[in-house]
Amino acid sequence: xxxxxxxxxxxxxxxxxxxxxxxxxxxxxxxxxxxxxxxxxxxxxxxxxxxxxxxxxxxxxxxxxxxxxxxxxxxxxxxxxxxxxxxxxxxxxxxxxxxxxxxxxxxxxxxxxxxxxxxxxxxxxxxxxxxxxxxxxxxxxxxxxxxxxxxxxxxxxxxxxxxxxxxxxxxxxxxxxxxxxxxxxxxxxxxxxxxxxxxxxxxxxxxxxxxxxxxxxxxxxxxxxxx
Amino acid sequence: xxxxxxxxxxxxxxxxxxxxxxxxxxxxxxxxxxxxxxxxxxxxxxxxxxxxxxxxxxxxxxxxxxxxxxxxxxxxxxxxxxxxxxxxxxxxxxxxxxxxxxxxxxxxxxxxxxxxxxxxxxxxxxxxxxxxxxxxxxxxx
Numbered sequence: 001x002x003x004x005x006x007x008x009x010x011x012x013x014x015x016x017x018x019x020x021x022x023x024x025x026x027x028x029x030x031x032x033x034x035x036x037x038x039x040x041x042x043x044x045x046x047x048x049x050x051x052x053x054x055x056x057x058x059x060x061x062x063x064x065x066x067x068x069x070x071x072x073x074x075x076x077x078x079x080x081x082x083x084x085x086x087x088x089x090x091x092x093x094x095x096x097x098x099x100x101x102x103x104x105x106x107x108x109x110x111x112x113x114x115x116x117x118x119x120x121x122x123x124x125x126x127x128x129x130x131x132x133x134x135x136x137x138x139x140x141x142x143x144x145x146x147x148x149x150x151x152x153x154x155x156x157x158x159x160x161x162x163x164x165x166x167x168x169x170x171x172x173x174x175x176x177x178x179x180x181x182x183x184x185x186x187x188x189x190x191x192x193x194x195x196x197x198x199x200x201x202x203x204x205x206x207x208x209x210x211x212x213x214x215x216x217x218x219x220x221x222x223x224x225x226x227x
Numbered sequence: 228x229x230x231x232x233x234x235x236x237x238x239x240x241x242x243x244x245x246x247x248x249x250x251x252x253x254x255x256x257x258x259x260x261x262x263x264x265x266x267x268x269x270x271x272x273x274x275x276x277x278x279x280x281x282x283x284x285x286x287x288x289x290x291x292x293x294x295x296x297x298x299x300x301x302x303x304x305x306x307x308x309x310x311x312x313x314x315x316x317x318x319x320x321x322x323x324x325x326x327x328x329x330x331x332x333x334x335x336x337x338x339x340x341x342x343x344x345x346x347x348x349x350x351x352x353x354x355x356x357x358x359x360x361x362x363x364x365x366x367x368x
Contacts, residue, residue, distance in 0.1 A: 020352050020353045021329065021352055021353075021367050021368055022367075022368055023351050023352075023353060023354065023365065023366060023367045023368075024364075024365070024366045025354075025356060025363060025364070025365050026363060026364050026365075027362070027363045028362040028363055028364065029362070030335075030361050030362055034361075035361075035362075036336070036358075036359050036360030036361040036362070036363075037359035037360065038356055038357065038358055038359065038363050039356070039357035039359065040354050040355075040356055040357075041354055041355045041356075041357065042353055042354045043353075049363070058353060058354070060353050061353045061354070074364070077366065078302070078331060078333065078364040078366065080288055080302045080303060080331075081288065081300050081301060081302030081305075081331040081332065081333045081364060082300070082333050082364065083288065084253050084255065084288035084289060084290040084300035084301070084302065084333070085253075085290050085298050085299075085300045085333050085335065086252035086253055086290040086291065086292045086298050086300070087252070088298065088335065089292065089296040089298075153271060153272045155250050155292075157294075159316070172317060176317075197294070197316070199316030199317060200316075200317055201316075201317060201319075202317065204318075204319075227250070227252075227292055227296075
C-alpha cells in the first residue's frame, strides 16, 4: 500500500513537470590540466562537480546519471559548441628578469591556431610615477601599432598598473592615467577609439610581488591586449 | 534647445558604448540576437549587450569574448539569455547571470570569477549552475 502511494506520488511529481527537458553538465580540465568547480542546484538537491570530465545528467530535476565521461564522449556530444569557443586570452606571465631591469616584451598565446586571429598582448613600461614610456617600450610601440592595424576586427583592452609606491587610491588614478595615455596615443595613430577600452588596476596586480612602498619598474606597466 | 538635443544624443551615444559587454568572435550558420524587440543577424565583430537573447539555428554556432575575458559559446538550436552582466575593470568585481533555455553552451570563466567565486550563475530550465571556475559544458534537450 505504502509502495503504491509513494509510486503514485512519484508519478504525480513527474507528471506535474513534464515540460522540464533533460540536461547534461560536464566539467572540463583547463589547458594546464587544472579543473575548477561547478555547483548544480536542483529542486532535488545539489551536485558538486570538481573532477576532470565529472558529469551530471538529469531528467527534469532528477539526476539520472553521474560520474566521469571520457574525452571522446565529450567531443562527440559537445564538439560543435566547443569548436565555437573564441581563442583564449592569455595574460602575460611574470618576468624572470633581474631586479630593476626594464624590458619591453611581447607574449603570444601558445594555443594551436584557431580561425580568428589569436589574442596577443604587449607590455609597455613607464618611468617612476609618470605616464611616459621607457625608451625600450617606445621601440615596442611600433610593433603594437602594426598588430592593431593588421587586425581591424579585434577589440583592444588597455590595462594600466603601478608599483606599490604611494597610496593605493593614488595608484588607481595613476594606473588609469597610464592606460588613458596609451589609449589616446593609439587613437592619435588612427586606431578607432570605440575599439579600445582603458582600465586601471592600480597596484592590485603586480607582475613582481613586493612589500608596500617598494619601487619596482616591472610593475609600472600597461598591458595592451588585442582580442 | 539645440544644445540640449546635442548633449542628449551625446549621452545616448556614450551610454550605448558603455552597454557593450562583449564581442562576437566566432559566428557560423544561422544565428541572431533579439534586442529590444528587434532581430539582429549575428556576425563576428558584433558587440553584445546585457538583456540580449542569442538564438542559433540548426547549423548555427556563436562564440563571444566578454569584458572580463570570459569565453562563452553556444552550439546549434540554442537559446541563451544574457540576463545580467556587470564588471568593474579596476577591482574585477562583477556579476554574470545567463539563462540557457535550450541547446548547448560552453563556458571558460574569466577574471570576475577569479576575483569572486560566486559572481557567475547559469540557469537552465531545471537547475542553477554556480560557476567556481573554470571550464564546463551544458546541454539542454
